[in-house]
Amino acid sequence: MSVFFLSAPPSISTVTHRSTATTITTRCSSLQTLPQPLPPQPLVPTSLSQPSSSNILLTNPKASPASSSGCSLNCPHFDSCSGCTHEDNLHRPVILHEATMFFKKHGVSDFTFDTCRLWGWRCRAKLAIRGSSTDPLIGLYEEGTHNVVNIPDCKAHHPSINAAVELLRKGVFENSELIFTEMHKVLMMMQVLSLFSGIKILHIDPYDEDERTGYLRYVQMAVTTYNTSLPVSERYRSGRVQVSLVWNSRSETSASSEKLNNLATYLWRNGGPNSKVHLIHSVWANFQTSTNNVIFGNRWRHILGERDFWEHVGGIDVYLPPSSFGQANTRAFDSLLQKLHKYVPVGSSVTDLYAGAGVIGLSLASARKCRKGICVEINKESKLAFEKTIERLPSSIDSSISWHHADTSIEPLSWLVGSDILVVDPPRKGLDPSLIGALRDIKSAERKAMTLESPIFKTKDEKRPWILRARENSIQIPSRTLQEENLSLPQTLIYISCGWESFKENCVALLSSNAWHLTKAHGFNFFPGTQSIEILAVFKRGPGASVKKKKPGKRKKNDKLSFKGQ
């Protein structure tokens, strides 16, 4: 059995283009000249592509990405796969012009955009598995259907994902082939096959949605580029893959478990450390029988390989189990975190809502020596990842750090008390309405804090059950230094968004309350080939200079009198 690595994307140079409206930092194989200012772009479709639940693009590695345009996708699967929505100008997603104009309108005229890596960027992919054991299909759905298309040369996938998918396909196919040799057919009929040791028939049928039969439903491939035995320059290219097989079975003790174990062994034997290529990091199983479009069930089993999966982003080692949220574009996320660090003064107190495993909060605690970091996350699977990650934080960090298993939408202000900076990184649907409401009314909440009227500030004699539950389900690492109790609410809000439409809505709601104004905005090309971009927007308290300036001109007679009276 041979496993091959696709060639890595071409080496990348960094070029900075400037236009009057946007600074675009481009990493592209050939230099692009951007018109100045940016020309009108096609209208952005109302529904954005789905970067984190579906996958994006990818290509024939032999084709030069610089052929027709230096930043073209050149993917052989583009026409059949729903992952990518545009092929050209990957460095400048369609939505960029709209974003630039939006921020300009709201007071930010120096919006920047980092194009990040354009090919081979996806380090986390969830793929559907359908077809038959002799012709397995592993990939994404064809546009508007539930027909899975193979995407072996996907240009978006990290090359190790494409190689691992091929290995999996062979694992399903080659072993199933055994059944179809005449001799085995006869033996099967005689039901004596099991007497022959050494012959393993996997015969793993992919899931059939109509019949609800078959075992292999989905696979999640996650690449770690963290391999300290390699020079830094080679770590990305040589990423290893954590393979999570989603198995259509209620539990690991069912009759199918031998097939599952055999498939895992096949992957490990042909892609593990003792194979010619060391491609596979580990193999996991997830058990799920739901008929909904849910990808994962809540039962996981580690089968083979290293249990611990680490990545290095934002200056820290991060532990990522397959069950916890992980960013698909590792490198772009790292760029975003480096930018984020600049907006957090040393020694700040930070709340990180929608925190996942707390990567953002912990990265800030480490890089900005925060005195306090609170992380709030609804998925309890992320707790272990947080615990493991803090074990590897530098011992010099003296922050009070906590992670809470809680729903941000319930009394959101209670998490903000005593924080200077609030970081939010919600799912694509944006902020919960209750959080938006609390942020719009933050001034009056603060007034109440002064008088300790509001229950959210009475932390000592807390009785509300959901808060007490969240406290029980929390991890608290106290600071070695005594910290003064502080009842202030954040003066800075940093919004990280993967959903442009919801971001715009949330942003307008915050600005229209005059409780916040925008001071900075940056875009990151987290999902090249789609119409989505990641936004990092910085809001400060108050209405901002433009609104403040307008006020005197708009004064009415009565207002004038009251001014005089002051």
Ligand SMILES: C[S@@+](CC[C@H](N)C(=O)[O-])C[C@H]1O[C@@H](n2cnc3c(N)ncnc32)[C@H](O)[C@@H]1O
């Ligand atoms: C875009 S991810 C960000 C995760 C994390 N910031 C990171 O970069 O790894 C959004 C996270 O919000 C969590 N989430 C969704 N709704 C939530 C809620 N109501 N309260 C708390 N967390 C929530 C999800 O489970 C997910 O981990």
